[in-house]
Amino acid sequence: MPGFAAQERGTLRRSLAEAKPGAVFPACLLAWLLPGAGHLYLGRTVKGLVFLGAIGALFVLGVASDARLEVHLGLDDLMASIVSLSQVATGLPYLVARLLGFEAGRPTSLSFDYGVTYTATAGLLNVLVILDAHDTARGLKP
Amino acid sequence: MTASHLVNLLVFSALVSTVFAALLRDATRDRLRFGLKLFAGFVLAAIVVGWLMAPFPS
Numbered sequence: 001m002p003g004f005a006a007q008e009r010g011t012l013r014r015s016l017a018e019a020k021p022g023a024v025f026p027a028c029l030l031a032w033l034l035p036g037a038g039h040l041y042l043g044r045t046v047k048g049l050v051f052l053g054a055i056g057a058l059f060v061l062g063v064a065s066d067a068r069l070e071v072h073l074g075l076d077d078l079m080a081s082i083v084s085l086s087q088v089a090t091g092l093p094y095l096v097a098r099l100l101g102f103e104a105g106r107p108t109s110l111s112f113d114y115g116v117t118y119t120a121t122a123g124l125l126n127v128l129v130i131l132d133a134h135d136t137a138r139g140l141k142p
Numbered sequence: 143m144t145a146s147h148l149v150n151l152l153v154f155s156a157l158v159s160t161v162f163a164a165l166l167r168d169a170t171r172d173r174l175r176f177g178l179k180l181f182a183g184f185v186l187a188a189i190v191v192g193w194l195m196a197p198f199p200s
Contacts, residue, residue: 047164050161050164051164054157054160054161054164055157058158065144109144111144111145114145114150117154125158129165142168
């Protein structure tokens with residue numbers, strides 16, 4: 001559809017005009033530290049608050065479901081390493097939860113697996129949010 | 143915190159759909175439609191996969 005393509009081109013042109021090249025690094029760093037903070041920094045308030053609320057809720061529910069937050073790195077259990085790195089990608093909430101003493105979790109809990117899934121998904125979604133903040137700061141997304 | 147598998151499925155699907163809708167669509171109306179479709183897809187897929195797995199309990 002030529003009309004749709006022209007509209008897309010118009011949106012991209014406006015985005016490129018609003019690009020903030022100097023804001024790429026701070027936006028990505030803030031996005032990692034606190035989900036949604038990168039978008040709030042770039043003036044995308046609604047998006048930032050949605051990310052903060054949804055990813056924050058996923059992480060808090062995961063911790064409340066007795067997820068383990070200990071760092072596991074190594075090839076002996078590749079899946080555990082991937083899950084652990086995903087949890088770290090949540091940023092400050094992960095560090096705060098560990099400082100508050102939630103790192104061990106409770107593997108015997110019925111909700112342990114749910115908790116691990118929630119916290120790992122929160123981190124993986126935050127990686128996508130960091131990439132989105134990067135594209136927004138470079139003017140590649142509205 | 144202990145909740146049923148269905149409640150966990152609904153909460154997880156709602157939160158993940160919300161993030162994907164905000165990431166992948168720009169207009170509010172498009173986000174709402176995409177988010178609802180994604181949420182329905184998550185729930186339906188889980189029910190269908192669960193139904194297919196029912197004959198193999200372990």
